[in-house]
Amino acid sequence: MFADVYAGKRVLITGHTGFKGSWLSTWLLQLGAEVAGYSLEPPSSPSNFVVLGLEKRIKHYLGDVRDRSRLKQVFEEFKPDFVFHLAAQALVRHSYKDPVTTFEVNALGTLNVLECLRTMPSIGAGIIITSDKAYRNVEWIWGYRESDMMGGEDPYSGSKGCAELISHSYLHSYFRTADSTAVATARAGNVIGGGDWAEDRIIPDCVRSWSRGEHVVLRNPRATRPWQHVLEPLSGYLWLGYHLWSRNTHAVNSSYNFGPDASVNQPVVELIRRVGTYWPNASWVVEDEGISDSPEAMLLKLCCDKALAELSWQAVLPFEETVRFTSQWYQQYYDNENADMYAFTVRQIEEYSALAGLKGLAWSSM
8 A cells, every 4th residue: 555655664653642643653553664653641541542552563752742852852863754743732622721732732833843844854755734624614615625715713723724824834935845855734624433532522422421321412413524534534644645755746845635525524413323323322412502612613624626636535435434433443442341452443444445445546556
């Protein structure tokens, strides 16, 4: 897969102890990469990073992405070929409670990673991960394109818009020559999958409650999102990394949306109804939908035509399969006390890759 570009390469992931970072670490290990991570301690308990035993499988650096000197030390020690920047404060509701940390981590943390990339041109490719919420959301019915305006209204969205603006400036100021690192930004959102236990996310809230025989409270049941399994955007990030390493002129200094087909867009309540079919006695109640002190957008989706046209990338899983992959992972974890979740996670990566191959996607067969 991915033309074996990661085999034997040194790959550094910021935010590797998080949900997406732990899945990306696992996939890269399967691709034959030497993986290192730079992050704070795992953000939740349980934690996918701990459940998968990744501390024993990769080089594990503890550090704050806001600490530029520590980050630079890790860059210089590990000497990565690829860098995937995922470290973030990723929760909208938390951003209202702590906007300063949210802006510092998401904006200045991105600045620090870009500065390390700028001063180490030996690095082949850098992929800066932001969010679909980086766009200024006016809740129109069509998907946001990469050229649309950045900057949301809540602190989280604003911080991600800032990260994109900082990246744009660096890309066009410092990464334009043939001997500089090839860098691009990637935007995705509303990722679900096994191993996510973050607070204030709908699937983690459900599995925590249902595993204890409790009902879950739905805050915004009518909010519509492009739900996608975590492997969907990760395949996009990895494929983008290949194109950067290959110096694809479309990819270098560019930005890409990675998201599912429009048919996957579903309201929260429909997602919960489908996931609930995998859980005996699953139940939920709707919170009072009055005015919230931390409002979230009701409608948000991306246009991914650019990724299809320039990278030949598209999503693999229909909505039902996204729900199945997610639900079966949590069932395996909660129903089997001694389950080898690393092996199960690898099997899901292999199944996802096989389905991509059946669809004829370029990254799965090169």
